[in-house]
Amino acid sequence: MVSALYIHIPFCVSKCRYCSFSSFAGLNGLYDRYLLNVKKEMDQISAGCCKKMELQTVFLGGGTPTVLDPERLVNLLDHAEKLFGFAFDAEISVEANPGTVDGRALELLRQGGFDRLSLGVQSFSADELAMLGRCHSPMEADAAFKAARSAGFTNISLDLMYGLPGQTIESWRTTLITALTLEPEHLSMYQLTVEEGTPFGDLLASGKLELPDEDTVVAMDELNLELCGEAGLEMYEISNFSRPGYRCRHNINYWQNNEYHAAGAGAVSFSSGVREKRFDDPREYCRRVEAGDTVITEREELTLEASFRETVVMGLRMMDGVERECLVARFGLDPERYYGEVLEKLVAQQLVELTPTHLKVTPAGRLYSNIILAELV
CATH class of the missing domain: 1.10.10 (Arc Repressor Mutant, subunit A)
Structure with a gap:
């Protein structure tokens, strides 16, 4: 039975230059309409469940969920809890951009039931953040982390990126040490992947984007192991490190290729051997929910052997x-x-x-x- 729920919030302050995810800037007027339709989709998912199991994990991702005010996010979470029920020790995560949260917002999120915060810091270098197109500064990232601690978050993850254009081993070391000094419970560190259709993809195709060479990236990988190990964070997946007891349970469910519900534009669900992806554009998503049409744009039904191979490959990401x-x-x-x-x-x-x-x-x-x-x- 399904015990995980992912909800996608496709809105952002601005689109980062490397981003290929379902995210849209400048759609502020769509917020309430979109949330109403996500609730309708969750209603349909709940009604279609023959057997219900309390959710063990819930994850609000994006995009940037925290472009919405905390009251809206808490209201959405409350709706999910009424429909599915949460286990007493459920892991309830929300992604946040440091430039979109303050102490009050974080307090409301924590009081409203979110107990795990994933901060998309990416870098503590002002030049690297500007190059990536991020809308926050290193000072704002530091302040957001400390405000989250003061708000009562005892499970905070930082997202970082390495292998960036112009990045050196020393600049990466500075970012990593700065992050570890904050003593987060979890670190997700992703090597930059340049995707077609993004500004970075266009620059790379035209020969105008210079990335670190393979030896430099390998040295960065080795530095991750060394510094995180010294700080008491254990590598448990190719890109993820945590303190004991703070592995991301929601993502482990993905890596074990278990089932999960999903709602919202661009969200992907997996149930009964079928993977379904929803329309990316939130405007199209809303139109379809309101018209009673399907929001599914891609559907893949895996054979037993294909599911076996996928489960092996996904599972081998974990140590x-x-x-x-x-x-x-x-x-x-x-x-x-x-x-x-x-x-x-x-x-x-x-x-x-x-x-x-x-x-x-x-x-x-x-x-x-x-x-x-x-x-x-």
Whole structure:
């Protein structure tokens, strides 16, 4: 049964130059109409559930959810709780841009039921933030974190990006040390991926975007392990580090390829072996909900073997890997027998480790994760 819910808020103050997500600036007049239609979609999801299970995790992402005032976000969360119910220890996350929150807003969010805050800092360098098109400063990021602590948030994650144009190992070290000095419970650190259709994608295609070379990025990866380890944050997934007890349960549900509800423009859900994506444009999304039309623009029904492979590949993102017994119970397939010589080769190269209970990527194989996953997909 489904125990996770993702709600997408597609609004932003401005569109960042690297962003390929479903996010739109300048649609302030659509806020209330959009929220009303998200509630309607959640009503439909709830009504379609044969068996209901209290939600273990809820995640409001974007976009930038906190371009909406906290009262609207709390009202949306209250609606979800009435429909689905929350477990007593549910993890309730909300993403925030440091430039869109203050002490009062954070207090209202915390009092309204959000207990995990994900701050999209990306960098503590003013030049790098300007280059990315972010709408906050390093001082605002620092102030937002401290205000969140004062508001009662005891589970704060910082999102950071590395491998940025013009970024050096030293500038990345400065950002990482600054972040660790704040003592967050969780860090998500993503290497920049330049996507087609973004301003960065256009610059790269025209030869006007210079990225750090592979050796520099590898050195940044090694620095992440070193400094986070010294600060007491353990790497539990390719891009994520946490203190004990603070792993992101919502994202682990994704990486284990378990089911999840989703509502809102651009949101993706997965249930009963079917993955569905909603229309990106919030205006189109609203029109369709109001007209009683489907909001689904893409639908993929996975075969058992495709779902098995996807579960293995997603699970190998985590340092714990995938549990063989769980794979057999869920799919009737064991990775050793299924992959055969392909897996034997990866084991012989010491890129993956196959134990009687688990399949996981080795520390040596971590730098070659993309190659490993491509072999197993």
